[in-house]
Every structure is written in C-alpha cells, then in structure tokens.
C-alpha cells in the first residue's frame with residue numbers, strides 16, 4: 001500500500017525537511033517487507049489565496065483514485081502508536097492500494113473535505129503548525145512500520 005502525505009504549502013530545505021526525508025526513507029526500507037510504501041509528499045499551493053474551498057479542490061485532485069482518506073485534524077481521534085500501526089495494517093489487509101493523509105493550511109481543512117474522509121487523526125487538542133504535523137506524521141509512519149515488523153525502535 002502506497003502512502004501519500006498531501007499537504008497545503010511548500011516546505012523548502014531546512015531541518016524539518018531533512019528529518020521528514022530521513023523518516024520517510026527509513027519507512028520505505030522497513031515497510032518494503034510488510035507490503036507498505038513507498039511514502040511520498042504531495043504539496044499543493046493555492047497561489048490565488050482563494051481559501052479553504054480552493055485548497056480542498058487542489059487536494060482532491062492530488063488524491064489517488066480509491067485511496068483511503070485520513071485527515072490530520074485536532075478534532076480527530078487520538079491514537080496510541082500501536083493503534084495507529086494496526087489501523088494502517090487493517091487498511092493494507094483490506095486490499096487498499098493507497099492511503100492518503102491530508103494536512104490542511106493555515107485555516108485548516110475545508111469541512112466538505114473533512115466529511116469525505118474515512119478517518120481523522122488528532123495529535124492532541126493543541127493546534128500545531130503544518131510543517132510540525134508533517135514531521136510528526138512522518139515519524140509515526142516510520143514508527144508504525146517498526147511496530148509491525150517487530151523491531152525494537154518502539155519502546156513503552
């Protein structure tokens with residue numbers, strides 16, 4: 001199952017980008033034997049600054065057909081890392097070939113797109129900057145692969 005992190009805005013070089021690339025590379029290596037990956041970042045940019053509705057349209061166009069849609073949203077479900085890993089494994093075992101995570105822009109994700117999602121994950125009630133959410137999600141995706149492969153990276 002391929003993973004797509006679909007985000008509003010461009011993340012240029014910098015420490016967050018270096019870490020994200022590193023976690024996603026590690027995920028690709030660990031996930032291969034598990035039928036997971038590769039993971040890629042898809043960035044959309046609303047150059048006319050027309051708001052959430054326009055961003056939602058760009059995000060919809062970026063989604064692979066038939067993908068599981070999982071939004072990142074502070075109003076979503078808070079999961080443990082093993083629960084997140086099992087959620088991913090469940091979608092894979094259900095025969096889904098693409099999983100798309102959606103991260104919104106400064107105003108969040110348009111309610112119409114939120115309503116189309118299969119699932120919504122929260123990283124807590126605080127609002128995080130979108131680049132931090134990308135970074136935390138990339139790490140959790142890698143952690144999920146290590147949990148599913150039984151590697152000792154995840155310890156509680």
Ligand SMILES: C[S@@+](CC[C@H](N)C(=O)[O-])C[C@H]1O[C@@H](n2cnc3c(N)ncnc32)[C@H](O)[C@@H]1O
Nearest residue numbers: 072073074103104107108122123124126127128
């Ligand atoms: C700066 S936030 C926008 C917050 C916006 N006010 C809202 O109501 O959604 C940018 C994006 O980061 C993600 N995000 C921010 N905080 C989050 C959290 N606690 N859990 C999950 N995703 C979060 C969401 O995808 C959000 O659309």
